[in-house]
Amino acid sequence: MRDPSSMMPNLANTLLALPFMPTDSFPTYLTQWQPGVTPLSTTPVVLSVIAGYLATIFTIRYLLKDKQAYVLNTWFRAHNIVLSVGSGLLLALMAEEIGPLVWKHGFRWAICDSAAWTPRMEFYYIINYYIKYVELIDTVFLALKKKPLAFLHVFHHAATALLCYNQLNGKTSVSWTVITLNLAVHVVMYYYYYGTAGGRRFWWKRHVTTMQITQFIIDLCIVYYATFQLFAFRDRAKYPWLPSVRADCAGTKDAAIFGCGLLSSYLFLFIEFFIRTYIIKGNKSARSASGAAKHSAKKVANGVSNGHAYANGNGVAKKADL
Numbered sequence: 001m002r003d004p005s006s007m008m009p010n011l012a013n014t015l016l017a018l019p020f021m022p023t024d025s026f027p028t029y030l031t032q033w034q035p036g037v038t039p040l041s042t043t044p045v046v047l048s049v050i051a052g053y054l055a056t057i058f059t060i061r062y063l064l065k066d067k068q069a070y071v072l073n074t075w076f077r078a079h080n081i082v083l084s085v086g087s088g089l090l091l092a093l094m095a096e097e098i099g100p101l102v103w104k105h106g107f108r109w110a111i112c113d114s115a116a117w118t119p120r121m122e123f124y125y126i127i128n129y130y131i132k133y134v135e136l137i138d139t140v141f142l143a144l145k146k147k148p149l150a151f152l153h154v155f156h157h158a159a160t161a162l163l164c165y166n167q168l169n170g171k172t173s174v175s176w177t178v179i180t181l182n183l184a185v186h187v188v189m190y191y192y193y194y195g196t197a198g199g200r201r202f203w204w205k206r207h208v209t210t211m212q213i214t215q216f217i218i219d220l221c222i223v224y225y226a227t228f229q230l231f232a233f234r235d236r237a238k239y240p241w242l243p244s245v246r247a248d249c250a251g252t253k254d255a256a257i258f259g260c261g262l263l264s265s266y267l268f269l270f271i272e273f274f275i276r277t278y279i280i281k282g283n284k285s286a287r288s289a290s291g292a293a294k295h296s297a298k299k300v301a302n303g304v305s306n307g308h309a310y311a312n313g314n315g316v317a318k319k320a321d322l
Contacts, residue, residue, distance in 0.1 A: 011096050012120065031123045033168050038126070040133070046165050050158045053136050057154070060143035069146035076141050077197045083135065084190035090131070091183040094124050098176050111174040111226055112249035121176060125168055128179050132161040152269050163262050170255020174226040178263070181215045206278050213274060216267040223263060227256040 015021065029037045036042055040049065097120050102110045110116045136157055142149060167175045189208050196202065229249040232242045249256075 012093055015093075030126070032119065033122055033126060035169065040130070040165070041168075043165075046162060049133065050161060053139070053158060054154070057139045057143045057149060060140065061146075061149065064144070064146055070144040072141060072144060073197050076145075077194050079137060079141065080190045080194035080197065083131070084187050084194060086131065087183045087186040087190065090124060090127060091180055091187065094121070094176060094180055094183070097121055097124065098180075111177060111222060112229055112247065113173060114171070114250040116173040116176075117171050117250060122168075125164070125175060125179065128183070129161070129164040129168060132157075132164050136161070150273075152273050155269070156266065159262055159265075163259065166255050166258050167251075170252040170258075172226070172251030172255050172259065174223060174249070174251065177222045178219045178259075181218060185211050185215050206274075209270065209274050209278070213267065213270050216263055216270060219263050220260070220267060223256075223259055226251075227260055230256055 028034070030039075032038070034041065040046055097118065098110060098116070101116055101118075105113070105116075139149065139154060139157055142153070164179075185208075188211065192202055192205070192208055226249045229245050229247070230251065230253065231239075232245045233248040234253075236242060236244060
């Protein structure tokens with residue numbers, strides 16, 4: 001069978017060939033991860049930015065406490081459509097790079113071999129990392145519009161930037177699986193936000209959360225496997241009870257543990273959000289609607305309520321108020 005890379009145009013090279021792309025002026029510290037040189041590549045700087053993000057959103061909320069909310073629909077829609085399209089483009093670029101490697105070497109090689117961390121994939125990981133800081137603007141919009149700042153939203157945005165930073169330092173080859181799934185979800189999610197800000201209603205609202213939960217389940221299956229391979233190979237002498245594995249899995253132990261822990265917390269938080277939003281509240285709404293319907297039916301059966309005559313149940317319109 002033919003290599004799939006030979007059956008599709010090279011999107012990356014096509015983009016680089018565009019006349020307005022400054023390919024000759026890209027500094028290496030933007031295309032290669034160089035801790036201390038690449039922007040936002042040291043722990044103090046990253047933590048300072050995240051602290052600044054938290055301070056900004058809570059300061060905005062405090063300052064607007066007794067003031068009217070901003071509308072900002074045009075800016076909000078522009079922000080979301082840019083993130084939706086940008087996520088789709090980066091997803092296509094990453095798929096174009098990693099797809100042939102999976103095809104040629106197999107899935108395990110692509111998530112565990114250090115050679116799967118190609119220079120181009122590293123560049124894409126850096127772009128994805130910077131996008132996480134752009135996504136922090138989501139919360140700024142919420143604060144300016146005086147919307148509730150849910151713990152899940154704030155924690156997820158801040159922690160994901162830290163996760164991407166951690167994985168770039170750890171050079172975990174499995175990163176592409178988590179990132180591509182996340183990009184796919186974000187294509188849909190940010191389009192949803194774009195549409196609803198324009199007044200559209202989507203029947204599949206709850207399925208966005210279902211997609212996110214599914215994403216984390218798949219993430220954890222793959223990341224737990226890769227982490228097990230890493231520890232079973234490197235610590236076989238230390239933990240002889242571990243099953244033997246044939247090869248190592250690229251990345252540092254710290255990055256593997258941090259990734260497993262944070263993704264596990266995401267899964268728990270999103271499941272809790274789904275249950276609280278769509279099951280508990282849904283059941284309460286259904287009971288309220290049922291109670292209102294029974295009360296209305298009782299009023300119709302009695303024929304009179306608060307001095308007003310009602311229909312008799314045979315299609316007769318409500319009489320004029322007395």
